[in-house]
Amino acid sequence: MNRVLLQAEEIDSAGKATLSDRRFTHLTGVLKVEVAQTIRVGVVDGGIGSGTVLAIEEEHLELQVVINQPPPPSHPLTPVIALPRPKMLRRIFRLCAEFGTEEIHLINSYRVEKSFWQSPQLENGAVRTALLEGLERSGGTRLPRVQLHKRFKPFVEDQLPALRAERPVWLAHPGSETPMPTDLVSPGLIFIGPEGGFIPYEVALLSTQGAEAVGLGARILSVDTAVATVLGRNLPW
Secondary structure, eight states, rough: OSSSEOOEEEEEOSEEEEEEEEHHHIIIIIIIOOTTTTEEEEEESSOOOEEEEEEEEOOOOOEEEEEEOOOOOOOOOOOEEOOOOOHHHHHHHHHHHTTTSSSEEOOOOOOSOOOGGGGGGGGGHHHHHHHHHHHHOOOOOOOOOEEEOOOHHHIIIHHHHHHHOOEEEEEETTTSSOOOSSSOOOOOOOEEOOOOOEEEEEHHHTTTTTEEEEOHHHHHHHHHHHHHHHHTTOOOO
16 A cells, blocks of 8 residues: 545545554554654546655554645546456556556446356446555546446447547457557557457457557567556656
């Protein structure tokens, strides 16, 4: 935990916050904070600053909080990911939050098993927990918005045009000889397919919306590795 995240309502009018949950356990049991020590804090979907430990009791601690800086910059890419195996979901949510994406779109594909959509990892509480863990690790505060799209064709034909809004769209596709651009300045969308990639019909449909197929190298990457590779090549800081 490299930044303690607080909800805005946890900070009272005097700038004090009391922690008694897992954050308290981590601060006292892992980081071994002491009274008068200053730690990094932030407000979910808000700014960042510092918190000074005022008191440590048996079951809670009290912080004096000062929020005086804007949050770190967001990532320019919006990942659109074919729903992966449930065991990958938590890791992917954390990765996207660590890199500072503003949105995550999970879509259906021919190679996505229907049972994946029933995963407990897609429940709101599980998603939020994974995103917060990523933010705490990276020092960010903006909680990515996660949207689920269970029908591929309606998403591409009806929703993608508005989502794109004239932004470039790339499709990470095995075998493409066109390299993925790096050092992006303006926002864009990146599609990452399921294990085995998108089928030809899906690639063709995406191309009608201006998606350009790009490669990530000679090796075939797992979904979570592809997400980390794409986002890591285009850091905004």
